[in-house]
Amino acid sequence: MSEAVVDFNVNNYRLFGVHTFTSIDAKLAVIFLPAGLKYHVGPHRLHVKFARRIINDKICAYRIDPYAIGESDGLLKSGSVQNIWRDIEEGKFVPDIVSMIHHIKTQKGIDKVVLFGICGGAVTAEYVAEKIQIDGIISVNTACLLSSSNKSKKQITNKQAGNIFRNYFKRAFSFDGWRRFFSGQSDYNALIQIVGNLKRRVLRSRKEIDGINTKYLKLLSKCKERKVPHLFIFGERDGRWLEFQDIALKNIFNNEMSNNNYDIHVIQDANHELHLKEWQDKAVDLINIFLENEVNDA
Amino acid sequence: MSIRGFLEDKDKRKIFYTLDGEEENNSELWIVCSPIFEEKVFTYSFIKNLADNLASKKNLVCRFDYLGEGDSDNSDAALSVNDWVGNIKNLISHIKCMRDVTKVNIVGLRLGANIAMEAAKECAFEKIVLLAPIDIGEKYINELLRFNLSTQLAAFRKVKYDRGSLKDSLLAGQSVNILGYELYERLFLDISKLSLREQLDNIKSKVSIIWFDKTDKISIPSRYLELSSKNPNLFLSSLKLVSFWHEPKYINVERAELIQKVTEAIDDLG
Numbered sequence: 001m002s003e004a005v006v007d008f009n010v011n012n013y014r015l016f017g018v019h020t021f022t023s024i025d026a027k028l029a030v031i032f033l034p035a036g037l038k039y040h041v042g043p044h045r046l047h048v049k050f051a052r053r054i055i056n057d058k059i060c061a062y063r064i065d066p067y068a069i070g071e072s073d074g075l076l077k078s079g080s081v082q083n084i085w086r087d088i089e090e091g092k093f094v095p096d097i098v099s100m101i102h103h104i105k106t107q108k109g110i111d112k113v114v115l116f117g118i119c120g121g122a123v124t125a126e127y128v129a130e131k132i133q134i135d136g137i138i139s140v141n142t143a144c145l146l147s148s149s150n151k152s153k154k155q156i157t158n159k160q161a162g163n164i165f166r167n168y169f170k171r172a173f174s175f176d177g178w179r180r181f182f183s184g185q186s187d188y189n190a191l192i193q194i195v196g197n198l199k200r201r202v203l204r205s206r207k208e209i210d211g212i213n214t215k216y217l218k219l220l221s222k223c224k225e226r227k228v229p230h231l232f233i234f235g236e237r238d239g240r241w242l243e244f245q246d247i248a249l250k251n252i253f254n255n256e257m258s259n260n261n262y263d264i265h266v267i268q269d270a271n272h273e274l275h276l277k278e279w280q281d282k283a284v285d286l287i288n289i290f291l292e293n294e295v296n297d298a
Numbered sequence: 299m300s301i302r303g304f305l306e307d308k309d310k311r312k313i314f315y316t317l318d319g320e321e322e323n324n325s326e327l328w329i330v331c332s333p334i335f336e337e338k339v340f341t342y343s344f345i346k347n348l349a350d351n352l353a354s355k356k357n358l359v360c361r362f363d364y365l366g367e368g369d370s371d372n373s374d375a376a377l378s379v380n381d382w383v384g385n386i387k388n389l390i391s392h393i394k395c396m397r398d399v400t401k402v403n404i405v406g407l408r409l410g411a412n413i414a415m416e417a418a419k420e421c422a423f424e425k426i427v428l429l430a431p432i433d434i435g436e437k438y439i440n441e442l443l444r445f446n447l448s449t450q451l452a453a454f455r456k457v458k459y460d461r462g463s464l465k466d467s468l469l470a471g472q473s474v475n476i477l478g479y480e481l482y483e484r485l486f487l488d489i490s491k492l493s494l495r496e497q498l499d500n501i502k503s504k505v506s507i508i509w510f511d512k513t514d515k516i517s518i519p520s521r522y523l524e525l526s527s528k529n530p531n532l533f534l535s536s537l538k539l540v541s542f543w544h545e546p547k548y549i550n551v552e553r554a555e556l557i558q559k560v561t562e563a564i565d566d567l568g
Contacts, residue, residue, distance in 0.1 A: 003304060003312065003369070004303075004304075005302040005303055005304075005314075007302075016302065018314075018369050037549070038339050039339065039342050039343075040369075041339065041368050041369060043336070043339065043478060044335070044336060044339075044477055044478025044479050045339075045367070045368060045478075045479075046478065048368070048369060048372075049372070052372070068551075069343075070342060070343075070346075071302060071316070071346070075343070075347065075551050075552060076343065076549055076551045078548070078549055078550045078551070078552065079548070079549055080547065080548055080549075081545075081546055081547055081548065081549055082547075084549060237452055237453050269453045269454065270453070271449060271452050271453055273477075273478060274478070275449050275475055275477060275478040276449070276453070276475055277475065277480065
């Protein structure tokens with residue numbers, strides 16, 4: 001295996017990435033997109049570990065930094081992380097990434113591109129697929145809700161409310177639970193949200209959940225219609241899976257976990273960033289099967 | 299001129315590094331040591347900005363990823379703090395072959411500060427700047443293990459293995475997961491036995507330590523004040539600053555106040 005630093009000139013800025021390969025003849029590139037504000041190595045360098053495990057003579061990998069992230073030129077403007085996340089969820093990195101992919105396709109002899117993204121990176125992947133030909137998307141714990149600029153107003157979905165409700169229901173029979181409630185240690189915002197959610201269900205209100213990333217969901221629908229191969233991986237314990245079930249699974253995927261063009265997998269007990277090695281192993285297995293099908297299709 | 303690339307060590311392991319600074323007028327090299335694990339990811343932009351600032355003052359500046367960190371080669375159970383010191387020594391030799399370096403300095407953040415001090419036992423650094431160093435390695439290890447407990451709670455809704463069990467597992471040769479990173483016995487023992495106070499004993503270089511605290515009441519541990527009163531080469535200062543090496547709520551990449559403080563600390567060292 002070899003690795004090399006690659007740089008791209010985009011709008012007179014130098015943007016950087018790392019190319020991982022075993023053969024310069026590889027025709028399929030998996031491009032790892034930044035997860036939120038975490039630079040090209042990804043959370044706990046997951047992109048590095050995954051890139052080194054999925055490449056072969058037919059497949060190479062790039063992990064890239066858009067402007068103001070990681071090795072690339074520029075400094076992020078100061079501000080609330082929630083606001084910056086929201087900008088990313090609305091497509092902040094898309095122009096830089098499209099330019100870098102264009103360069104990789106035209107200068108590096110790559111025929112097919114598969115995008116890999118965790119959380120905000122998965123959202124970015126969908127926006128990028130709207131702008132440039134993409135041959136597959138691997139989404140890990142993708143985000144259907146926009147980050148709130150005001151945490152206290154963060155909405156929760158039915159599944160999340162149900163989850164929290166079950167936890168609080170257990171605590172209703174515990175002395176410690178009531179002690180926490182009366183001593184101001186409970187998450188009152190969550191309780192208010194649960195009551196609101198129950199009210200919506202009881203009154204069968206058609207009021208929609210606030211903060212849904214409708215632009216992303218439309219693109220997800222379009223991608224499905226265009227039959228862009230898509231592998232979704234979720235951690236069973238991640239709130240993003242609950243969101244996805246409430247918001248996208250029913251409305252876009254008719255509650256079907258797979259068809260010819262997409263597969264939705266849930267890794268038991270896994271969290272948002274797939275911390276444990278066994279969760280990562282499972283994800284790599286799924287990705288390798290997905291990529292093998294992609295390469296075979298070529 | 300800047301370089302971004304990989305340096306291979308004698309065991310063919312590749313280390314990612316960057317070298318910034320103009321070709322001419324460079325006689326001082328600064329090695330920048332990052333924190334480890336996810337603290338490195340969260341401080342990456344600050345470390346890069348600090349390096350750019352040092353390079354803008356006609357220094358050569360080298361940032362790098364320790365073995366098993368960032369883009370460098372993956373590590374295994376045998377990884378030790380000594381390997382990371384070896385990374386620093388290799389980089390210095392490599393850069394000295396390329397450039398005319400007369401003085402070598404080092405700056406480190408968090409555990410990176412302690413790694414810099416370990417490297418100082420084998421390298422003749424002119425100036426050493428330590429930012430929020432780890433005072434006692436064992437306490438830091440307990441902080442790391444707390445992240446494992448949080449992961450257990452999130453995944454299994456209960457703590458299956460407490461800190462004691464995790465330490466037993468490490469000593470039995472198993473790894474413990476810290477926010478996605480695997481910690482093994484060797485590194486666990488190496489970090490556990492680190493003590494900044496002991497690292498400062500017999501140090502010949504000029505050392506400046508900057509302590510951080512989120513309140514105005516920054517207390518520099520008395521043992522360092524005592525040591526500083528006896529050692530004219532040890533400079534202590536403090537800065538009111540919220541720690542920024544964990545998931546932040548507010549982004550301030552520039553950290554002008556900290557960059558200014560580092561500049562002052564370097565000036566103190568002459």
